[in-house]
Amino acid sequence: MTTFDELSRRLGQVSDLGAAASLLSWEQETFMPPEAARVRGLQLATLAGLSHELFTAPETGALLDGVQPDGDTQAAVVRVARRDYAKATRLPTAFVEDRTRAQNEAHHAWVHAREHSDFASFAPYLERMMDLARRQADLRGFEDHPYDALIDDYEPGMRAAQVQSVFADLRDRTLPLLEKIRAAGDAADYGVLTRPFPADAQKAFAWRVAGEAFGLTGDFARQDESAHPFQSNFSRSDIRITTRVEEYWPACLFGTWHEAGHAMYERGVHERWERTPVSAGASLGVHESQSRMFENLLGRSLPFWQRYFPQLQEAAPQVTAGLDAAALYRAVNRVQPSLIRVEADEVTYNFHVMLRFELELALLEGSLSVRDLPEAWNAKMQAYLGLTPPDDASGVLQDIHWSAGLIGYFPTYTLGNLLSVQLLEAARQDAGVAAGIDRAEYGPLRAWLVEQVHQHGRSLSPAELTVQATGWPLSADPYVAYLTRKYGEIYNLN
Amino acid sequence: MTTFDELSRRLGQVSDLGAAASLLSWEQETFMPPEAARVRGLQLATLAGLSHELFTAPETGALLDGVQPDGDTQAAVVRVARRDYAKATRLPTAFVEDRTRAQNEAHHAWVHAREHSDFASFAPYLERMMDLARRQADLRGFEDHPYDALIDDYEPGMRAAQVQSVFADLRDRTLPLLEKIRAAGDAADYGVLTRPFPADAQKAFAWRVAGEAFGLTGDFARQDESAHPFQSNFSRSDIRITTRVEEYWPACLFGTWHEAGHAMYERGVHERWERTPVSAGASLGVHESQSRMFENLLGRSLPFWQRYFPQLQEAAPQVTAGLDAAALYRAVNRVQPSLIRVEADEVTYNFHVMLRFELELALLEGSLSVRDLPEAWNAKMQAYLGLTPPDDASGVLQDIHWSAGLIGYFPTYTLGNLLSVQLLEAARQDAGVAAGIDRAEYGPLRAWLVEQVHQHGRSLSPAELTVQATGWPLSADPYVAYLTRKYGEIYNLN
Structure with missing residues (x-):
């Protein structure tokens, strides 16, 4: 055995332990009987511990x-593994265990606090999470800002200063658009979005279209139900997405296509990275660019509905009665400021993210105290979206992230939105891809995405990938142009 | 940490790795998309390897x-762990890896051979499996017969000589019964057993009765479909059974209740053994005693159908049309010699097992060569059941066991049958238990089983458990008496 073979064997074991843990987690959310939860937690802790031990061992x-x-290929595996190893070994085991316990406690406190809309009971736990985040940043090291050390876990190489600059540009150019849309008024009928649509028919339609449009099939993937939709995978041929069925049926459809975007990214990672740390998406932001592309740029486009409206008619005639493709397209593109991030539209969504980014930066720096967080949250909601949450449950307590210690995670949602349009515009430079998109035939686009994005896995950094695929660094320009064009037309702004 | 705490932690990790592997295996048979199989195999190999490494480490x-x-409690954990450790460390890693590869190859060869009914192509692989079995027996060590070292993996403490003696007794006393039944003729109508019974209704009825009669519920268990039914569990609160739906609908019903017997055994193991090697059934034979008790002694009894016939009528009126409980009881208790073990009835089943036991003993001793195995198989089928397989696929190639190197496994099926009646007779000494059984109310019986069998896990050997629960060592007497009574009545033999 060469040294690389030995390294490969070890990385393969680490990968297998991670895949097993992912499968146990996926199953916990989909099929597991309720009484199994406690021991399942212990099993997951063992897998995480053994995997960490094996990977960070001196050997x-x-x-x-x-x-x-x-x-x-070998060079990329070694480069990524060395980077991961350096990061993983910089956190002492005692710190990791301490953080795991604190996350667990904070999560339970958050569930309780959200249920009772009682921020005060969650505040001490959030303070602890912020302390741990600061300590983690110190342990990892950083040049400019402790936030840089945190966001690096989700968006390798990204810096707080770059996020600030891109977000400021985005904010300054979409706030006027949002104001115009609100001023234009909205007389469309959205009742169609809650017409009765049987659960099985929703899931079947969403899944069939995910296959036909986006290439996600039962050969290597499956769809199940869970309380919160997610994508998970245990190899590039072993992919799961989940969905949730609501009265508001677009949630199931667009949620499925969102997860299909994540799934097809993992599917497209080249098999030469199998069972190595390279075999995953480049970052959360790049991942989100794929999910948002399928969900919004394609799934909420007019050509898409011109193509798939007949199938929707067949799947749910009672939903489409009296409508045509254009009317449906119009209904699923409503812009309306709202309190809840995960329900937000393409125009307002990023304000939810900017708000969170600004607040976690201030919390980390200490310029904002946890005690004053709800007030700061509500002030920003008012400034950006003109709304004030009636309670903290629909305000500062709505997201799970901070309770799980995920500081530096939120920006990746908006980075993904921006990148989705930047990538799609680059792909459209190819005439065949563009013609396909305009007919809602995505074969050429998917081939372009595999070539430019998916196959590389983690072998390119998000910044490298962005420049290589689109020709320039991440920018808000394409996204702003997209929103202006699309919603200018929908709301007759010109 | 005390030494026991350290030991506990390590045994807990081994248990968690085993549970994770079981979950991956279960999922492979139930939900996994087809293309995922190859990498899943690698993941399972890693989990098995790491678990073996951790358990057999000098530490x-x-x-x-x-x-x-x-x-x-601690004493039992240490006793069982020491026994497992001694057995596991007696096999060199090179041998275990060699055997794993050989099993894998033999399995594929068997699948191909069975498909083409081509024993000759499988023979070299079976020879290799027998060589490995002999080597394993030598490595493990034995006093009287190499078979003793093999059966010990499935039925700790059992010896070939004891199996021979019990089986001879059983054979000599059930062959005359079978002859009488065959001479009596059979005019019953079995068409009811293939009347159309919708798949979902089969599964729902089987599952509902498994809950009401046997206590298996969705709080800690679930039922799914797979090609071959099995029970699996990842903790006593995380249990899975699978079923298969066929035109012959009793397969789904009795199969479900069979697996429910296995499931309730694992459920009943005391939680003080959680995540230790004690937390499992005492042996395959004791396990089978529980599954066969639910499937046959209870599920194929007249009181059972007197109680559940109305529910069957409701679930499948087209199946029960023109029948009553007694007619159904009669139909599901047909005795008929057949070629396939897994389809055999209570009277003929054990002959299938005896035949296999005798053949594997002869193969192991070398008194029978693999080349001559099909002929020997067919001769015994003729002697015991008066049948000759039309081809080896429905003869010597029908079972997976030998291809997987499971030599010494088959006898546990019949040992389980014998023990099932011996336990039930002992339980009936309690008047409340007996009255419950006669009304098909199994609460008191289940409490007795938890007390006498389930809770002990592996802390008692099968022989200890048998004597403690029933008052005497395993014997064929109760089973022979049961068959004679039940089928004497059904076939009017007296």
Whole structure:
């Protein structure tokens, strides 16, 4: 065995332990009987612990030091593994265990606090999470801002300053658009979005279209139900998405296509990275660019509904009665400021993210105290969206992220939105891709995405990938132009 | 941390890895998309390898040597773990890996051979499996017969000589019964057993009765479909059974109740053994005693159908049309020699097992060569059941066991049958239990089983458990008496 073979074997074991943990987690959300939860938690902790132990063992370090990679594939594996190893070994085991316990406690406190809309009871736990985030940033090290050390876990190489600059540009150029839309008024009929649509028919239609339009099939994937939709995968041929059925039936459809975007990214990662740390999406932001592209740029486009409206008619004639493709397109593109991030439309969504980014930056710096957070939240909601939450449950307590210690995570949603349009515009430079998109035939686009984005896995950084695929660094320009064009037309703003 | 705490932590990790592997295997048979199979195999190999490594590590041995167990619970954990450790470390890693590869190859060869009814193509692989079995017996060590070292994996403490003696007794006393039944003729109408019974209704009825009669509920268990029914569990609160729907609908019903017997055994293991090697059934034979009790002794009894016939009428009126409980009871208790073990009735089933036991003993001893196996198989089928298989696919190639290296496994099916009646007779000594059984109310019986069988897990050997629960060692007497009584009545033999 060469040193690389030995390293490969070890990385393969780490990958397998991670896949097993993912499967246990997926199953916990989909099929697991309720009484199984406690021991399942212990099993997941064991898998995480053994995986961490195996990966951070001195033997791994010695292999990474001694290995002489042969060729590009091996070089990428070693590069990514070295980066992960350096990050993982910088956190002492005692810190990781402490953080895991604190996350667990904070999560339970958050569930209780949200249920009773009682921020005060959650505040001490959030303070603890912020302390841990600061300590983690110190342990990891950073040049400019502690936030840089945190966001790097989700968006490798991204910096707080870059997020601030891109977000400021986006904010300054979409606030006027939003004001115009609100001033234009909205006389459309949205009742269609809650017409009765049987649960099985919703799921079947969403899944069939995910296959026909986006290539997600039962050969290597499956769809199940869970309380919160997500994508998970245990190899590129073992992918799961979940959905949820609501009275508001677009949630199931667009949610399915969103998860299909994540799924097809993982599917497209080249098999030469199998069971190595390269075999995953480049970042959460790049991942989100794929899910939002399928969900919004394609799924909420007019050509899409011109193509799939007949299938919707067949699947749910009572929903489409009296409508045509254009009317449906109009209904699923309502812009309306709202309190809840996950229900927000394409125009207002990013304000929810900016607000969270600004607040977590202030919390981390200490310029905002946890005690004053609800007030700061409500002030920003008023400033951006003209709304004030009636209670903290529909305000500062709505998201799980902070309770799980995910500081630096929120910006990736908006980075993904921006990148989705930037990528789609780049792809449209290819005439075949553009013609396909305009007919809602996405084969050429999907091939372009595999070539430019998916296949590389984590072998390119998000910034490298963005420049290589689109020709320039991440920018708000394409997204702003997209929103202005699309909603200018829908709301007759010109 | 005391030494026992350290040992506990390690055994807990081994248990968690095993549970994760079981979940991956269960999911492979129920939900996994087809293309996922290859990598899933690698993941399962990693989990098995890491678990073996962790358990057989010198550190485990040192803990087992140094530990001073405090109290009965700890003592049982240490006793069982020491026994497992001694067995596991007696097989060199090279041997285990070699055997795993050989099993994998033999399995594929068997699938192909069975499909083409081509024993000759499987023979070299079976020879290899027998060689490995002999080597394994030598590595493990034995006093009287190499078979003793093999059956010990499935039925701890059992010996070939004891199996021979019990089986001879059983054979000599059931062959005359079978002859009488065959001579009596059979004019019953079995067409009811293939009347149309919608798949969902079959599963729902089987599952509902498994809950009401046997206590298996969605709080801690679930039922799914798979090609071959099985029970699996990842903790005593995380249990799965699978079923298969056929035109012959009793397969789904009795199969479900069979697996419910396995499931309720695992459910009944005391939680003080959680995440230790004690937390499982005492042996395959004891396990089978529980599954066969629910499936046959209860599920195929007249009181059972007197109680549940109305529910069957409601679930499938087209199946029960023109029938009553007694007619249904009669139909599901047909005795008819047949070629396939898994389809055999209560009277003929054990002959299938005896035949296999005798053949694998002869193969192991070398008194029978693999080349001559099909002929020997067919001769015994003729002698016991008066049938000759038309081809090897429905003869010597029908079972997966030998291809998987499971030599010494088959007898546990019949040992389980015998024990099922011996246990039920012992339980009936309690008047409340007996009255319940006669009304098909199994609460008191289930409490007795938890007390006498389930809760002990692996802390008692099968022989200890049998004597403690029934007052005497395993015997064919109760089973022979049961068959004679039940089928004497059904076939009017007296």
